[in-house]
Amino acid sequence: MSEAQEKEITETGGKIAFVDYLILDDPPYLQAQECTSCGARYFDRRNACASCFKDQFRSVAIDQEGVVTSFSIVQMGPIPYVSAVVDCAGTSVKCTIMNVEPSPEYVTLGMQVKLMTYSMGEDSEGTEAIAFGFEPI
Amino acid sequence: MGSDTIWIIGSNMTRFGKHPDKDVVDLAAEASREALKDAGISLSEVGVLGVGNLMNAGAGIGQQLQKQIGQTGIPVFNVSNACATGATALRVAIMAVKAGETDVGMAVGVEKLAGAGLLGQRGPKPESETWQPSGRFGALSSTEGRIGTSIMPGVFAQVGMEYGHKYGGTSFELFAKISEKNHSHSTLNPLAAYQKRFTLEEIMNDVMIAYPNTRPMCSGNCDGAAAMIVVNDEKLKSLPLEVQKRAVKISASVLTSDPYVDGCQILPDVNTLTRNAASQAYEQAGIGPEDLDLVELHDCFATAELVHYDNLMLCEEGGAVDFFESGAPWRDGAKPVNVSGGLQSKGHPIAATGIANIHEIVMHLRGEAGDRQIEGARVGLAHVIGLGSACGVHILEKVA
Numbered sequence: 065m066s067e068a069q070e071k072e073i074t075e076t077g078g079k080i081a082f083v084d085y086l087i088l089d090d091p092p093y094l095q096a097q098e099c100t101s102c103g104a105r106y107f108d109r110r111n112a113c114a115s116c117f118k119d120q121f122r123s124v125a126i127d128q129e130g131v132v133t134s135f136s137i138v139q140m141g142p143i144p145y146v147s148a149v150v151d152c153a154g155t156s157v158k159c160t161i162m163n164v165e166p167s168p169e170y171v172t173l174g175m176q177v178k179l180m181t182y183s184m185g186e187d188s189e190g191t192e193a194i195a196f197g198f199e200p201i
Numbered sequence: 202m203g204s205d206t207i208w209i210i211g212s213n214m215t216r217f218g219k220h221p222d223k224d225v226v227d228l229a230a231e232a233s234r235e236a237l238k239d240a241g242i243s244l245s246e247v248g249v250l251g252v253g254n255l256m257n258a259g260a261g262i263g264q265q266l267q268k269q270i271g272q273t274g275i276p277v278f279n280v281s282n283a284c285a286t287g288a289t290a291l292r293v294a295i296m297a298v299k300a301g302e303t304d305v306g307m308a309v310g311v312e313k314l315a316g317a318g319l320l321g322q323r324g325p326k327p328e329s330e331t332w333q334p335s336g337r338f339g340a341l342s343s344t345e346g347r348i349g350t351s352i353m354p355g356v357f358a359q360v361g362m363e364y365g366h367k368y369g370g371t372s373f374e375l376f377a378k379i380s381e382k383n384h385s386h387s388t389l390n391p392l393a394a395y396q397k398r399f400t401l402e403e404i405m406n407d408v409m410i411a412y413p414n415t416r417p418m419c420s421g422n423c424d425g426a427a428a429m430i431v432v433n434d435e436k437l438k439s440l441p442l443e444v445q446k447r448a449v450k451i452s453a454s455v456l457t458s459d460p461y462v463d464g465c466q467i468l469p470d471v472n473t474l475t476r477n478a479a480s481q482a483y484e485q486a487g488i489g490p491e492d493l494d495l496v497e498l499h500d501c502f503a504t505a506e507l508v509h510y511d512n513l514m515l516c517e518e519g520g521a522v523d524f525f526e527s528g529a530p531w532r533d534g535a536k537p538v539n540v541s542g543g544l545q546s547k548g549h550p551i552a553a554t555g556i557a558n559i560h561e562i563v564m565h566l567r568g569e570a571g572d573r574q575i576e577g578a579r580v581g582l583a584h585v586i587g588l589g590s591a592c593g594v595h596i597l598e599k600v601a
Contacts, residue, residue, distance in 0.1 A: 080334075082340060082342075083340050083344070083348070084334065084339035085338065104461065108338050109337055115461040132366075134360075134362040134363035134468060135362055136350065136354075136356075136362065136411045137409070137412035138350045138355045138412075139409045139410060140352065140354070140410060140411065141346070145346050145350075147359065148359075149349075149359060149467055149468045156468065158348055158467045159348055159349055160347060160348060168412060168413075173365060173366040174366065184341070187332045188330040189331050193332050195347050
């Protein structure tokens with residue numbers, strides 16, 4: 065575990081985010097790395113920008129609300145889930161849609177959704193993992 | 202015609218399906234030897250070998266093949282490029298011939314996938330005692346299911362649904378109808394893994410894999426190989442008239458990767474690189490989509506076929522639903538698409554696919570496609586795309 069991650073656990077009271085780009089602030093938000101040159105946004109660490117090849121980035125918060133621009137209801141395991149792409153004010157986010165019946169009657173293109181978080185449980189040291197999803201507004 | 206024109210003089214694909222009695226090299230050997238026989242030339246005349254195989258990418262299948270059919274010391278390029286692996290192997294052979302390094306090239310694509318199950322990221326992995334971030338996202342465990350899906354049926358379902366969000370008109374039934382068409386076409390193809398006709402109801406009521414793709418709307422994992430012999434103009438002229446008459450001209454051969462567009466690292470963009478490949482291919486060939494007599498496109502899922510009508514410019518931008526509803530892509534329609542049955546019925550032995558779809562075009566242009574012959578076909582396009590991404594587009598013409 066990196067120093068930054070250890071620091072984050074301490075600061076957030078024994079919580080750890082499922083992915084680096086989920087920031088456990090109050091309220092939690094998703095953070096992208098934005099190219100300072102062309103504005104392209106990425107959720108993972110970058111060696112350089114895939115769009116303009118420059119290597120300077122700044123952290124930006126992603127809008128909490130968005131619109132479902134695509135989805136699939138994945139039914140290959142015991143529990144079906146809704147995989148979706150959400151357009152959050154121009155930034156595409158990949159996610160699972162939570163708190164919705166996984167059926168095309170309830171999940172629709174153009175549906176308005178907002179960010180939510182939930183507990184994945186604690187590890188043997190009592191650290192609670194927090195994951196994110198989006199839920200219908 | 203220019204001296205750098207490349208011709209296909211030999212082509213073969215094995216039956217796609219289950220081949221429990223043959224290993225990868227056996228299948229590659231069968232297709233290779235049949236392609237050589239089809240071309241009427243000896244392995245000793247082949248100057249370069251491009252071999253595609255995805256599941257054993259580090260195993261040197263090309264050299265293993267040589268050990269079974271003939272070790273001539275020629276350069277071998279073992280390639281791996283997702284679902285475009287076969288097309289990439291062919292590109293290697295074409296480029297070597299075009300560069301003047303040799304007069305004759307052979308390309309082979311082979312895969313054994315029967316029973317491989319669903320491809321893509323699997324999960325979730327067993328979790329350790331304490332949360333351990335790993336990978337570029339610092340994820341605590343597999344992201345599959347937690348952050349959407351990376352499994353192919355779900356990814357390509359979203360590709361089709363995205364098109365629906367952008368242009369409207371899509372529905373579960375529409376996607377199922379595309380599958381109905383391809384399964385119907387497959388009944389005429391003896392080399393297809395599945396030759397069963399399905400009613401629309403059967404397709405829609407089958408097991409849902411990733412909405413809106415039910416099981417028959419997904420390409421089948423299976424075993425198979427395809428091989429092709431290409432030559433330059435000079436070599437063609439030295440060959441018997443019989444061979445020259447059956448030769449098919451490669452009017453365009455293009456390989457692209459996905460250029461950066463907003464959101465392309467969230468949901469893979471299979472559109473831009475296909476459109477780019479198609480544009481380049483039409484320009485190279487000096488023809489347009491209106492000139493095509495048939496198209497074999499990469500229908501790895503029913504949802505994918507729809508978007509490629511548009512990407513290959515078979516219709517106006519945004520007009521893929523209307524194009525399908527017009528009946529155009531049926532074998533008796535104005536622009537037959539996937540008369541082989543497509544990947545949904547023919548099967549998708551990954552590295553073989555990118556050569557097998559070109560083989561299908563070759564058969565029609567030669568007038569050798571049997572019961573499924575598109576009468577008078579003179580120009581055809583073959584398209585393949587692999588996530589990651591790689592796209593191959595070839596345009597073939599009957600000249601003689």
